[in-house]
Amino acid sequence: MATEEKPTSTETASNETTITQILDVVARAAPEIRAGLPGRRIYAEQNNPSGETPMEADIYADEMLCERLGDLDGVGEYASEERQEVIDTGSGLSVCVDPLDGSSNLKPNNTLGTILAVYDAPLPAAGSDMVAAAYVLYGATTTMITAYDDTVTEYVVQDDGEYEAVREDVTLPEDPSVYGFGGRVPEWIDPFTEYVREVESDPSMKLRYGGSMIGDVNQVLTYGGIFAYPTLTDHPEGKLRVQFEGYPVGYILETAGGRSSDGEQSLMDVEKDGLHSRTPVYVGNEELIERLEAALDD
Structure with missing residues (x-):
């Protein structure tokens, strides 16, 4: 590094x-x-x-x-x-x-x-x-x-x-309203599944997931909310690459007043030695990311 x-x-x-x-x-x-x-x-x-x-x-x-x-x-x-x-x-x-x-x-x-x-x-x-x-x-x-x-x-x-x-000076809206979560649902780890059910139970939150990470992130940047491509049981490091996706998306969302995480820390603090190394990615409004990290830490 x-x-x-x-x-x-x-x-x-x-x-x-x-x-x-x-x-x-x-x-x-x-x-x-x-x-x-x-x-x-x-x-x-x-x-x-x-x-x-x-x-x-x-x-x-x-x-x-x-x-x-x-x-x-x-x-x-x-x-x-x-x-x-x-x-x-x-x-x-x-x-x-x-x-x-x-x-x-x-x-x-x-x-x-x-x-x-x-x-x-x-x-x-x-x-x-x-x-x-x-x-x-x-x-x-x-x-x-x-x-x-x-x-x-x-x-x-x-x-x-x-x-x-x-x-100019784009920031995440204070009242989040969208969410999008990648990966096959049967391969989500239990703490993440429980967190998702909590988000889904909020009537103010709407599902927005289109299979293009950057399209889903743009929904979050526009309306506020959370996007995740999480840890999976068969892919503990998730799918997204640190250098090409994790760092730049984390940087953009944090600059816009939001937060990013790999489940434990800011994506900007993730350390990987390989050019194509992967990381779980969670980005969105600060309160939603804090709740996510707390759920994964239980």
Whole structure:
């Protein structure tokens, strides 16, 4: 795991420029990624590092982002869920992407997205090394949520790649109203099942789960609530990858005034040595996460 070093003022200014460029690249690539989806709704003839068979759209988005982000002078490393190893692109910040989160939703034409994590350290990095995170959501409109400089901002991305801020200083609503929990119900551990039943019994809470993690997280960021891909009896570490999903989602939700957890601690404090290591993920309003941790601790 990388160790944190305090940057100089010159390095900080350079990093700020690079982060702006990274976010710009991702936003401007979004319409092209979206336009390329209809003809890439079939499985590729290869497995990714997690043993899953990606869609051709996953590979398409990965190759585009690798080329464009890797071309930036301030990006030194590129990694994605679709690649076994880190790609050396020079010197500077490290970028992790999930090129197409929820790509299985292509077949039924449901929501999916792109997740970005930026670290000021070699990969695999620690949560404390994160300097920015973002996700693009391909829904009825294309939007991008960014967490940078202690602020969460929502942009609408136009078909020509132009993007405009529509919500600034985004925070979770104080009165949560949605929940979404992943994994097969028979494989949930008992304390989590009991917690879920408690949440379901609240008439103010509504189920919102669509099979795309970032789409479900966006529901929580919009309406308040909780999303979880929990510990499972057959997958104690859950399904989601720390570098590509756990850290960036935790960073965004915490920057927006919410909380994140692996069941015991903030996702930003999770320590894993592998690039593709996994973690349980719980994110949402502070009170809901506190109750969850208490339930899992019983």
